[in-house]
Amino acid sequence: MLLRDTALLFGRYARQTLRSPFQIFFGVLMPLLYLLFFGPLLTGLPLGREGDSWQILVPGLLLQLGLFGASFAGFSIIMEKGWGVFDRMRVTPVSRLALLLGRVLRDAALFVFQAVLLVLAAIPMGLRAPVVGILVGFGFVALLSAALASLSYALALKLRTPQEFGPAINTLAMPAMLLSGLMLPMALAPGWLDVVSHLMPFRYLVDAVREAYIGHYTTPTMLYGVLVALGLTALAVTVGTRTFRSAGASLG
Amino acid sequence: MPIISTAGLARTFTGRNGPVEAVRGIDLTVRPGEILGLLGPNGAGKTTTLRMLTTLLPPTGGTATVAGHDLVENPAAVRRHIGYVAQSGGLDPQETVRSELVTQARLYGQDRAGAAARAEELAADLGLTELLDRRTPALSGGQRRRLDLAMGLTHRPEVLFLDEPTTGLDPGSRTDLWALVRRLRDEHGTTVVLTTHYLDEVDALADRLVIVDKGTVVAEDSPAGLKAAHGATTLQEAFLAVTGRGPAPADTTPVAV
Numbered sequence: 001m002l003l004r005d006t007a008l009l010f011g012r013y014a015r016q017t018l019r020s021p022f023q024i025f026f027g028v029l030m031p032l033l034y035l036l037f038f039g040p041l042l043t044g045l046p047l048g049r050e051g052d053s054w055q056i057l058v059p060g061l062l063l064q065l066g067l068f069g070a071s072f073a074g075f076s077i078i079m080e081k082g083w084g085v086f087d088r089m090r091v092t093p094v095s096r097l098a099l100l101l102g103r104v105l106r107d108a109a110l111f112v113f114q115a116v117l118l119v120l121a122a123i124p125m126g127l128r129a130p131v132v133g134i135l136v137g138f139g140f141v142a143l144l145s146a147a148l149a150s151l152s153y154a155l156a157l158k159l160r161t162p163q164e165f166g167p168a169i170n171t172l173a174m175p176a177m178l179l180s181g182l183m184l185p186m187a188l189a190p191g192w193l194d195v196v197s198h199l200m201p202f203r204y205l206v207d208a209v210r211e212a213y214i215g216h217y218t219t220p221t222m223l224y225g226v227l228v229a230l231g232l233t234a235l236a237v238t239v240g241t242r243t244f245r246s247a248g249a250s251l252g
Numbered sequence: 253m254p255i256i257s258t259a260g261l262a263r264t265f266t267g268r269n270g271p272v273e274a275v276r277g278i279d280l281t282v283r284p285g286e287i288l289g290l291l292g293p294n295g296a297g298k299t300t301t302l303r304m305l306t307t308l309l310p311p312t313g314g315t316a317t318v319a320g321h322d323l324v325e326n327p328a329a330v331r332r333h334i335g336y337v338a339q340s341g342g343l344d345p346q347e348t349v350r351s352e353l354v355t356q357a358r359l360y361g362q363d364r365a366g367a368a369a370r371a372e373e374l375a376a377d378l379g380l381t382e383l384l385d386r387r388t389p390a391l392s393g394g395q396r397r398r399l400d401l402a403m404g405l406t407h408r409p410e411v412l413f414l415d416e417p418t419t420g421l422d423p424g425s426r427t428d429l430w431a432l433v434r435r436l437r438d439e440h441g442t443t444v445v446l447t448t449h450y451l452d453e454v455d456a457l458a459d460r461l462v463i464v465d466k467g468t469v470v471a472e473d474s475p476a477g478l479k480a481a482h483g484a485t486t487l488q489e490a491f492l493a494v495t496g497r498g499p500a501p502a503d504t505t506p507v508a509v
């Protein structure tokens with residue numbers, strides 16, 4: 001029942017996304033601009049860790065893509081609520097978890113697709129990385145997108161007015177990006193900033209993807225990255241499902 | 253055996269300026285095959301009541317059984333037996349009529365082929381066949397409402413909840429919709445609970461009407477019984493006698509049909 005309903009809703013949302021090429025390609029634009037106009041500044045700079053500048057920047061851009069893209073996923077449910085589609089579906093016997101997972105899987109697929117485009121664009125810029133490492137990176141993008149999209153949907157359902165949603169997400173996503181060292185590794189940071197950034201779960205993810213891009217798959221950094229990514233996803237899906245179950249409890 | 257029974261059903265919202273008691277304890281029994289009109293001015297608590305009875309909103313007080321299942325204990329079972337058409341419908345502007353009907357049937361458990369067939373059947377029944385491949389924003393108000401209704405009928409529910417089904421429709425579309433509701437009950441024995449603030453609507457359609465005001469039931473009778481009880485010749489007079497005011501601001505009342 002859960003699998004069938006999830007597949008059904010994934011199909012509906014995936015088809016809606018495919019009908020909107022703008023939505024598919026727009027998300028790649030910001031990281032692509034960083035790749036083109038910021039990436040070349042870093043070649044030759046000492047970045048405080050193993051790997052060339054592309055092996056350090058591209059993992060950061062991949063997670064930035066997931067971070068910003070998935071955080072705003074909740075907008076779609078605000079729209080659906082406004083149209084009455086969300087309630088129309090909740091009144092059917094469809095699995096509540098499927099209502100969340102169908103969306104979240106579409107989001108994960110979309111952001112992994114965008115990540116593939118970004119990596120393809122990075123290769124002519126000078127990126128060299130092992131294929132396995134690149135695939136591991138996509139895995140992290142998928143988990144991060146799924147986790148953040150779930151939280152975004154939960155937040156969108158909790159807020160009383162849609163106008164609060166955009167500012168709330170920006171306020172959360174900007175410090176999250178800066179404190180995770182997505183653009184430049186936190187190895188460059190003074191002590192206090194390094195400590196603060198360790199409180200930010202995305203820090204562990206980006207460090208792990210950077211390890212993967214230099215072919216290190218069995219280091220403690222990778223282990224922490226995997227554990228944090230899985231933990232974050234499990235937590236986020238739990239929060240998301242609880243919110244979907246009780247949606248309407250506080251709002252009309 | 254009533255198909256719906258509620259006891260003290262209540263809902264309080266926690267608003268910005270303190271609690272809002274939208275529904276203050278509603279006792280209701282509905283017989284199978286009955287058409288019940290829930291009548292009341294704007295803000296009376298009609299929508300909140302329907303949202304509770306359709307499992308969309310957990311009650312903060314009271315109990316209810318719908319189609320043989322407890323609302324709170326077993327919402328999933330309730331959902332299988334009921335259909336709901338919200339006040340403002342529930343159509344996705346990115347989808348076509350056909351894809352909405354097919355998705356809805358699949359959400360109710362039909363397989364792909366069954367859902368496609370059901371979509372055709374419902375479209376034929378509700379005069380939507382010509383429109384199947386149109387996107388939903390390209391429908392007229394009356395066509396939209398027929399599609400909303402088709403979505404609620406996908407799984408042939410025993411109980412159908414309609415929230416202000418005719419608000420905003422032209423007189424012709426309103427009478428068409430009334431005929432449809434009557435046909436549902438006569439041919440399939442469907443129980444229909446509808447809300448409205450149009451008196452002519454309950455007069456024409458409902459076997460029994462329940463007047464809610466400020467979240468409680470203030471009167472409950474057949475349209476004829478209510479008129480007789482208040483010595484009124486029209487439902488308008490009876491309504492005024494019960495609530496002390498009209499059911500809706502004058503400008504929202506449609507011209508007589």
Ligand SMILES: Nc1ncnc2c1ncn2[C@@H]1O[C@H](COP(=O)(O)OP(=O)(O)O)[C@@H](O)[C@H]1O
Pocket residue numbers: 250251252265266267272273274275292293294295296297298299300301
């Ligand atoms: N989500 C909500 N939060 C706070 N108050 C609400 C909410 N939904 C409805 N209300 C209030 O509950 C009362 C009843 O509303 P409603 O059930 O929509 O009335 P009706 O459908 O009869 O017009 C109104 O005062 C309305 O403002």
Ligand SMILES: [Mg+2]
Pocket residue numbers: 298299300339415
């Ligand atoms: Mg209402």
